[in-house]
Amino acid sequence: MGGGIGQWLLYRAGDGSLSLFSLVVPAGSQTPIHDHLAWGLVGLYRGTQDEEIYAEGGGVLELVEHRSLRPGDFYALIPPHDDIHRVRTTSAETSVSLHLLTNDTGCVWRHAYDAESGETRPFRSGYVNVACGEDDPPQHSH
């Protein structure tokens, strides 16, 4: 994901229907705007984060909500709403959040979005500690 950001797998179901992972984001780093394609729960364990939630309509991204998170806060990701967001660490220390999602989030091909144009590109975050299969990215990012 760049910026020294790492996604660490803690558990995943053998059939890919569930994954539990931590997201480690250094101070000042932010993720690309991305989706998850599955519902899930996210809780902040350490540090503070700003989260921007976007909605997609007609190929354009709209910022619909902004949240500041402290340790102990959690939120739900429920597609198609609340599934596109960007996370940035606002604390001087690295932030660590815990994610429980109903897919193998690190290994499935998702979408990253360009904030200006709303264009998507195939996005697979991977895991720092576990390999994904060698699936090619989708031909089209719709």
Ligand SMILES: [Fe+2]
């Ligand atoms: Fe996310």
